[in-house]
Amino acid sequence: MEPILTVSHLQKYYGGRGNVTRAIDDISLEVLPGEFVGIMGASGSGKTTLLNCVSTIDSPTAGQIVIDGREITRLNGKQLSRFRRERLGFIFQDCNLLDTLTAFENIALALTIRRTPVGKIEGRVRETARLLEIEDCLNKYPYQMSGGQCQRTAAARAIITNPALILADEPTGALDSKSARLLLDRFEALNREREATILMVTHDAFTASYCHRILFIKDGRQFTELVRGNKSRKDFFGEIIEVVTLLGGDSGDVL
Amino acid sequence: MFFKLARKNVTRSMRDYAIYFITLLFGVCVFYVFNSLENQWVMELLAEQNSDYVRAILQLTDVVSVFVSVVLAGLILYANTFLLRRRKRELGTYLLLGMGQKTIAVLLFAETMFIGLLALVFGLGLGFFLAQFLSAFTASLFQMTVDEFHFVFSWRGVGKTVLYFSVIFLAVIICNCVLVARQKLIRLLQAQRQNEQIRLRSVAASAVMFVLGVVLLAVAYGLLLKRGLLTIDRIFWLMLALGTAGTLLFFRSLSGFLLRICQSRKRLYYQNLNMFVLRQFNAKINTNYLSMTVVCLLLLLAIGITACSVGVNSTVEGNVERTAPLDMTLRLDDDYFVFAREDLPDALEEAGFDPENWLGDFAVVCRYAVKLDEPIPLAEDGRELNDAYIMSLSDFNALTALRGEKPLVLAPNTCGMAEGTEPESYGKPEREAWQDGALFSIGGHVYAPDPKVYHTGALYTSEIDLSDVIILPDEAMETVQKETIWLRQYYLAGDYAEGVDQEHAEELLWNVWDETLFDQVEERGSDPDGSSAFGLSLSTKQFIYLDTMGTKILVLFIGLYLGTIFLITSAAVLALQMLSQAADNVGRYRILRKLGVEEKMRDRSIDIQVFLYFFLPLLLAVVHSIVGIKAANDVIAEIGKLDAVASSTVTALIILVVYGAYFLATCWGSRRMVRER
Numbered sequence: 051m052e053p054i055l056t057v058s059h060l061q062k063y064y065g066g067r068g069n070v071t072r073a074i075d076d077i078s079l080e081v082l083p084g085e086f087v088g089i090m091g092a093s094g095s096g097k098t099t100l101l102n103c104v105s106t107i108d109s110p111t112a113g114q115i116v117i118d119g120r121e122i123t124r125l126n127g128k129q130l131s132r133f134r135r136e137r138l139g140f141i142f143q144d145c146n147l148l149d150t151l152t153a154f155e156n157i158a159l160a161l162t163i164r165r166t167p168v169g170k171i172e173g174r175v176r177e178t179a180r181l182l183e184i185e186d187c188l189n190k191y192p193y194q195m196s197g198g199q200c201q202r203t204a205a206a207r208a209i210i211t212n213p214a215l216i217l218a219d220e221p222t223g224a225l226d227s228k229s230a231r232l233l234l235d236r237f238e239a240l241n242r243e244r245e246a247t248i249l250m251v252t253h254d255a256f257t258a259s260y261c262h263r264i265l266f267i268k269d270g271r272q273f274t275e276l277v278r279g280n281k282s283r284k285d286f287f288g289e290i291i292e293v294v295t296l297l298g299g300d301s302g303d304v305l
Numbered sequence: 306m307f308f309k310l311a312r313k314n315v316t317r318s319m320r321d322y323a324i325y326f327i328t329l330l331f332g333v334c335v336f337y338v339f340n341s342l343e344n345q346w347v348m349e350l351l352a353e354q355n356s357d358y359v360r361a362i363l364q365l366t367d368v369v370s371v372f373v374s375v376v377l378a379g380l381i382l383y384a385n386t387f388l389l390r391r392r393k394r395e396l397g398t399y400l401l402l403g404m405g406q407k408t409i410a411v412l413l414f415a416e417t418m419f420i421g422l423l424a425l426v427f428g429l430g431l432g433f434f435l436a437q438f439l440s441a442f443t444a445s446l447f448q449m450t451v452d453e454f455h456f457v458f459s460w461r462g463v464g465k466t467v468l469y470f471s472v473i474f475l476a477v478i479i480c481n482c483v484l485v486a487r488q489k490l491i492r493l494l495q496a497q498r499q500n501e502q503i504r505l506r507s508v509a510a511s512a513v514m515f516v517l518g519v520v521l522l523a524v525a526y527g528l529l530l531k532r533g534l535l536t537i538d539r540i541f542w543l544m545l546a547l548g549t550a551g552t553l554l555f556f557r558s559l560s561g562f563l564l565r566i567c568q569s570r571k572r573l574y575y576q577n578l579n580m581f582v583l584r585q586f587n588a589k590i591n592t593n594y595l596s597m598t599v600v601c602l603l604l605l606l607a608i609g610i611t612a613c614s615v616g617v618n619s620t621v622e623g624n625v626e627r628t629a630p631l632d633m634t635l636r637l638d639d640d641y642f643v644f645a646r647e648d649l650p651d652a653l654e655e656a657g658f659d660p661e662n663w664l665g666d667f668a669v670v671c672r673y674a675v676k677l678d679e680p681i682p683l684a685e686d687g688r689e690l691n692d693a694y695i696m697s698l699s700d701f702n703a704l705t706a707l708r709g710e711k712p713l714v715l716a717p718n719t720c721g722m723a724e725g726t727e728p729e730s731y732g733k734p735e736r737e738a739w740q741d742g743a744l745f746s747i748g749g750h751v752y753a754p755d756p757k758v759y760h761t762g763a764l765y766t767s768e769i770d771l772s773d774v775i776i777l778p779d780e781a782m783e784t785v786q787k788e789t790i791w792l793r794q795y796y797l798a799g800d801y802a803e804g805v806d807q808e809h810a811e812e813l814l815w816n817v818w819d820e821t822l823f824d825q826v827e828e829r830g831s832d833p834d835g836s837s838a839f840g841l842s843l844s845t846k847q848f849i850y851l852d853t854m855g856t857k858i859l860v861l862f863i864g865l866y867l868g869t870i871f872l873i874t875s876a877a878v879l880a881l882q883m884l885s886q887a888a889d890n891v892g893r894y895r896i897l898r899k900l901g902v903e904e905k906m907r908d909r910s911i912d913i914q915v916f917l918y919f920f921l922p923l924l925l926a927v928v929h930s931i932v933g934i935k936a937a938n939d940v941i942a943e944i945g946k947l948d949a950v951a952s953s954t955v956t957a958l959i960i961l962v963v964y965g966a967y968f969l970a971t972c973w974g975s976r977r978m979v980r981e982r
Binding site: 107132134138140142146147150158159160161168171207 | 571572575577579580581584587893897899900901902903906
C-alpha cells in the first residue's frame with residue numbers, strides 16, 4: 051500500500067550563526083492509509099514542530115514531506131492554503147472554533163471556503179454531526195457547549211472535507227477524562243467507519259493507547275516505536291507507560 | 306536615546322499611528338487653510354472692493370476656529386487613548402524592565418512631539434497648496450481674471466495653527482501622564498487576555514426593532530417635509546428626537562435583520578466567508594451601534610452644511626442677474642414735489658458726473674405711491690388693497706427700451722402690471738387683485754387690467770426688493786390728485802456708455818453720490834419747512850454683485866470649514882473603532898488561516914467588514930440629507946433654488962477624499978494587524 055504520509059530526513063533548525071536549536075534532527079516516518087498513529091514525547095522533544103511541519107504551518111529546514119503523493123515543501127503560499135484546505139483536517143488542543151458562529155456554521159465553514167455547492171452543505175454537516183454525536187448542539191454557540199462538545203465539533207469540522215490526513219494536536223489536552231474518552235471513541239469510530247487516517251500528537255499515555263502505532267521522539271530524533279497489534283488497550287497502555295518512564299519525561303506528562 | 310526610542314516606536318507602529326497621523330494631518334491642514342485666509346491674495350483683492358465682508362469672514366472664521374479646535378482636541382485625545390490602550394502590554398514591559406513611570410511619561414512625550422511635529426510640517430505643507438486651490442476656486446466664483454496669481458505663505462496662519470495645536474498636544478501629554486500613572490503593572494501585562502463577552506440577541510427582536518426604526522424615521526421625514534426646516538418649536542425637537550431614535554434603532558437592529566435576510570438566501574450565506582463576516586458584524590453591533598449612530602448624524606451635519614453652503618452659492622449668482630438688469634440706478638425721493646424731472650440729470654452733471662458723457666442710454670422716470678379712490682377687497686379674509694405703486698406707460702416703455710424691449714400700448718382706461726422682485730412669501734395683493742380683473746380707481750377714473758400689458762423681471766437695478774407697479778396710460782397721470790400721492794420717486798437708470806472706462810465711471814459715480822450730489826439736489830429744490838426733503842440712493846450692478854458675492858463667500862467658507870471638520874471627526878471615530886476591533890479579531894483570523902483560508906479571501910472579508918461600517922452610516926446620512934436638503938430648499942427657494950448638481954458634486958468630492966482616505970487607511974491597518982502574529 052502507498053503510504054499517505056512520508057517524512058524523510060526532516061530537519062528543523064531555529065536560530066543561526068553558532069546559536070542553532072535543533073528542534074527536529076533527522077526524523078523519518080511513514081503513515082499508511084487508514085492508520086491511527088500517535089506521536090509522543092516530552093515537552094521540547096520536537097513533536098509539535100513535527101506536526102507543524104507536516105501541517106504546512108511551518109516549513110522545514112531540510113528533508114522531504116510527501117502527503118498523498120505531493121511534495122509539500124515545494125508548494126508556494128497560495129498552493130499551501132489550497133492544499134491545507136483540501137487535503138488536511140486539523141484538530142487543536144483549544145478547539146479553535148469561531149465564537150461568533152454556531153456549531154453548525156463552524157462545521158459548514160470548512161465546506162464554504164472550499165466553495166462546496168450550497169445544496170450539499172446541510173446534508174453533509176448533519177451526517178458528520180451524527181457520526182460525532184453532536185446533533186443536539188448544532189444550533190448552539192461555542193460558549194454554550196461543553197469542552198468535549200466543542201472538541202467534537204472541531205473534529206467534525208476537520209473530517210467533513212474528507213481529508214487525506216487528519217492532524218490532531220493534543221486533542222484531549224483541555225478535556226476531562228469522560229469527555230476525552232468520548233472524543234477518542236469517536237476518533238476510533240472515524241478511523242473504523244470512514245477509514246480516516248489520523249496523526250495525533252499527545253503526551254498523555256491514556257490518549258495514546260487508542261492509537262495503532264506510536265512513535266516516541268526525544269531531542270528531535272525518533273526514540274522508539276510501539277505497535278499495538280492485537281494487544282488489548284490496557285496492555286498497550288502499560289507498554290506506553292514503560293517507554294515514557296524510559297524517556298524520562300516529567301512525571302506530570304504521564305497521566 | 307529617548308528620542309531614538311520614541312522615533313523607532315512611532316515608525317514601528319505606523320499601522321497603529323496611521324489613523325492618528327491622518328487625523329492630525331487633516332486637522333492641521335484644514336485649520337491652516339481657514340486661518341490663513343487673511344493673507345490670501347483673493348481676500349486682499351476682495352478687501353479692495355468690499356472690506357466689510359472680508360472683516361466679517363475673518364471674524365467668523367476666528368470664532369469658528371475656537372469651536373473647531375475644541376472638536377479636534379476631543380478627537381485627538383480619543384485617538385490617543387485608543388493608541389495607548391493598544392500599547393498597554395508594551396508599556397507594561399517597560400515598567401517590568403524597571404523604567405520609572407516618569408521615564409515612560411517622558412517617552413510618550415517625545416513620541417507625541419515627534420508625531421505632532423511630523424503632522425504639523427506635512428499638514429502645513431498640504432494646507433499651503435490647498436489654500437492656493439481655495440483661492441483659485443474663490444476667484445473663479447467671482448469670475449475674476451487672475452493676473453497676479455502668486456503663492457502666499459501666511460505666517461499668521463502658521464502661527465495660529467502651531468499655537469492651537471501646541472495646546473492640544475499639551476493636553477494629550479497631560480492625558481498620557483495621567484493614564485500611565487494610573488496603570489497597574491499586572492493590568493498592563495494582562496491587557497491582551499481580557500476578552501470581550503459576546504452577547505447575542507434574538508433575531509426576531511431585531512426584525513421588530515428594524516421595522517420600528519424605519520417607521521420612526523418615516524414619521525420624522527414626513528414631519529420635516531410637511532413643516533419645513535425653519536419652524537422651530539416643540540414639534541421640531543420631537544422631530545429631531547424621532548429621527549435620532551429611528552437612526553439608533555436602525556443601526557441597533559440592522560445587523561440582525563441583514564443576518565436573517567442573508568440566512569434565508571443560502572446561496573449567499575454559504576459562500577466563501579460571508580457567513581463569518583455577517584456573524585462578526587452582528588456580534589459587534591452591541592458595541593458599535595451607538596458610534597454608528599453618532600457617525601451617521603455627524604455625517605448628516607457635514608453633508609448638509611457642505612451641500613447647503615455650496616448650493617446657496619449658486620443661487621446667489623442668479624440673484625444678481627435678477628435684481629440688477631442695468632449698470633446703475635439713482636433714486637431720488639422727492640415727497641414734497643419740489644423737483645422737476647430734468648433737474649436730476651442736471652444736478653448729477655453739476656456734481657461732476659455727466660450722464661450724457663458717461664452713460665450710453667439712460668432714462669429718468671417717476672414712480673408714485675398713491676392711495677386708491679376705492680379700496681379693492683381681496684379674495685380672502687376681508688383684507689383690502691388701499692395703495693398701489695403706479696408709473697406712466699411712457700416711463701415704463703422708456704425703461705424697457707433700455708434693454709431693447711418693444712414698447713407696449715395701453716388702451717384708455719386700462720392698466721398694465723410690472724412685476725416686482727419681492728419673494729413669494731410677501732404676498733402680492735396688487736398682483737392678486739390685478740390678475741383677478743379688479744378695477745383700479747385712481748384720480749377719479751377707473752382702470753381695468755389689460756392682460757397683454759404684463760412685464761416680468763426688474764425694471765431697474767435696486768439693492769432693495771421691488772414691489773409690483775401698476776402701469777397707467779400717460780394721460781391718467783395728470784388726473785392723479787396730489788393729496789393721494791404719498792411717495793414720489795425719481796429714477797435715473799442706464800448702462801455705462803460703450804468704450805468708457807467702466808471702473809472709473811463707477812468710482813466717479815460713487816464719489817459724486819458721496820460728496821457733491823446731495824448739495825446739488827438741495828440747491829435745486831427748496832425745502833418747504835427748512836429741513837431736508839430728499840433721499841438719495843444709488844444702486845449699481847457691480848455693488849450688488851460684490852455684495853451678494855460677499856455673502857456667498859462667507860457662507861461657503863464657514864460651511865466648508867465646519868463640514869470638513871465634522872467629516873474628519875466621524876471618519877476618524879469609525880476608523881479607530883474598526884482598528885480596535887481588528888485587534889480583537891486576530892485570534893479568529895488565525896483560526897481561519899489554519900483552516901486554509903487564503904490570504905486574499907481573508908483580506909476581502911476584512912474589507913467587507915470595514916466597508917459595511919463605513920458605508921452604512923454614510924448611506925443613511927445621505928438619505929437623511931436628501932430629505933433635509935429638500936426641506937431646506939423650501940427655505941432657500943426664497944433666494945433661488947439649490948443647484949443640486951454642483952453642490953452634490955463638490956460635497957461628494959470632499960467626502961470621497963476625506964472619508965476615502967480613512968476607509969483605505971482602516972482597511973490597510975486592519976489587514977496588517979490581522980495578518981501578523
